[in-house]
Amino acid sequence: MHTVEEIVARMSSQGLRVTDQRKTLAKLFADSPGYLSPKDVYEFMGKTYTGLSFDTVYRNLRVMEELGVLEQVVFEEGVKFKLHCREHDHHHHLICLQCGLTYPITFCPMVQTAVPDDFRVVKHKFEVFGYCGTCEQEETATQP
Amino acid sequence: MHTVEEIVARMSSQGLRVTDQRKTLAKLFADSPGYLSPKDVYEFMGKTYTGLSFDTVYRNLRVMEELGVLEQVVFEEGVKFKLHCREHDHHHHLICLQCGLTYPITFCPMVQTAVPDDFRVVKHKFEVFGYCGTCEQEETATQP
DNA sequence: CTGATTGCAAAACGTTTGCACGTTG
DNA sequence: CAACGTGCAAACGTTTTGCAATCAG
Numbered sequence: 530m531h532t533v534e535e536i537v538a539r540m541s542s543q544g545l546r547v548t549d550q551r552k553t554l555a556k557l558f559a560d561s562p563g564y565l566s567p568k569d570v571y572e573f574m575g576k577t578y579t580g581l582s583f584d585t586v587y588r589n590l591r592v593m594e595e596l597g598v599l600e601q602v603v604f605e606e607g608v609k610f611k612l613h614c615r616e617h618d619h620h621h622h623l624i625c626l627q628c629g630l631t632y633p634i635t636f637c638p639m640v641q642t643a644v645p646d647d648f649r650v651v652k653h654k655f656e657v658f659g660y661c662g663t664c665e666q667e668e669t670a671t672q673p
Numbered sequence: 674m675h676t677v678e679e680i681v682a683r684m685s686s687q688g689l690r691v692t693d694q695r696k697t698l699a700k701l702f703a704d705s706p707g708y709l710s711p712k713d714v715y716e717f718m719g720k721t722y723t724g725l726s727f728d729t730v731y732r733n734l735r736v737m738e739e740l741g742v743l744e745q746v747v748f749e750e751g752v753k754f755k756l757h758c759r760e761h762d763h764h765h766h767l768i769c770l771q772c773g774l775t776y777p778i779t780f781c782p783m784v785q786t787a788v789p790d791d792f793r794v795v796k797h798k799f800e801v802f803g804y805c806g807t808c809e810q811e812e813t814a815t816q817p
Numbered sequence: 818c819t820g821a822t823t824g825c826a827a828a829a830c831g832t833t834t835g836c837a838c839g840t841t842g
Numbered sequence: 843c844a845a846c847g848t849g850c851a852a853a854c855g856t857t858t859t860g861c862a863a864t865c866a867g
Contacts, residue, residue: 546821548867567856580702582824587857589822604751607856623792632789638782638799645776647806652799655782662791690841691845711831726849733847751831811826 533559533610536598543596552650554589558599563629564609619656627664675756687740695745697721698733702743707773708753745796765799771808 536555545551557573558565565573571586572629590610593599594622600613611631614620623632680699681691688696701717702709709717715730734754737743746755755775758764767776783797 539867548822550823557709558861580824584825584858585823605747609719612818623788625792625796626795632792634786635788635810638780639801641782641785642732642778642780642801644767644801645806646804647809648769648803650767650801650803651770652802653796654802655785656678657783657788657794657797658857659788659792659794659796662789665791665793685842688846692841694848724849727831728850729848733827804859 531559531598536593539598540592540623545592545596550574550578550581551589551592552586554593555598558593558610558612561611561629563625563631564604564611565629566604566607567610568608584629621657623657623659623661625661625664626658627660629665630661632661674744675703679772680737683740683742684736689736694718694722694725694729695733696738696778698737699742700791702737702754702756705773707769707775708748709773710751710753714754731752754766765801767801767803767805769805770802771804771811774805774808776805 533552533555536559537552540551540555541547553574554570557570557637567583567586567590570590571581571583575581575629576639590599594601594610597613599610601608605663609629614633617638621634621637625631625633634655638655639650643652644650676751677696677699680703681696684699686693687692694814697718701714703782704790711727711730716727716729719725734743734745735809738745738754739767741757743754745752746752753773758777763781765778765781767778769775776800778801783794786797
């Protein structure tokens with residue numbers, strides 16, 4: 530669990546400047562349960578910072594990724610970011626296609642996967658997509 | 674298993690023109706065991722067709738995808754294409770990071786994954802990345 | 818005060834489009 | 843010969859870069 534304070538402290542300890550914009554960015558991700566695209570971030574931040582530029586958003590997303598605060602995932606629709614999960618417990622995710630909310634899955638299929646002897650496994654990806662309870666209700670509610 | 678003849682026949686039956694370039698493209702994928710990026714395809718085709726343009730490569734990749742001959746997958750490094758697997762048996766892949774070769778995995782983790790009652794699953798992705806025997810050998814061979 | 822951070826403009830990159838010409842069926 | 847395919851140039855959306863002005867420590 531990353532709080533705004535933890536993120537800010539981590540930035541500061543690395544000699545990075547803690548600007549208003551970065552604090553807001555930290556808060557945005559600390560409060561978001563799921564994935565955000567650079568555009569999502571730009572739009573949210575733009576409400577507070579008029580004249581905000583896309584390149585600053587990208588720069589700060591990259592900074593926070595290198596800091597280990599954010600993790601980046603590539604989806605069909607493009608790149609998205611979320612708070613980095615606590616690293617020690619390896620796990621996967623259920624991802625809501627509507628709101629981007631993620632649930633952890635503790636089950637890892639890798640342990641049961643038979644791999645040819647001569648194939649050296651480096652990494653794997655297991656993601657489940659669908660609709661969370663809330664979004665599912667909203668969807669059926671709007672259907673006449 | 675898709676042969677060049679099958680692909681050509683499928684194109685022709687859909688009213689598409691069978692040009693030399695498309696035949697070469699079909700042959701390229703019929704002979705390739707793994708994923709190819711648009712750039713890979715462009716470079717290969719460029720050897721035969723001087724003055725080839727990227728847009729034609731993209732157009733034909735899209736045509737063959739819509740035809741169901743190719744399937745498109747999004748990787749960290751970008752979009753790649755390969756021959757569409759026989760649809761009837763659901764499976765996943767081992768993918769070689771060096772040469773793009775893919776092996777099928779018949780095991781599907783989805784059947785064992787516990788999902789909250791209120792989450793409706795739509796699709797899932799399970800991919801294992803590493804190095805195949807051939808690439809592994811080449812890599813260790815070049816290490817002094 | 819000094820170096821990090823920002824906005825601006827412009828470039829880079831992968832992909833798509835409109836158009837006129839050439840080719841396939 | 844008609845419709846489809848091609849190359850060219852140019853547009854597009856996303857991401858990155860160089861620069862000078864500004865800000866945090």
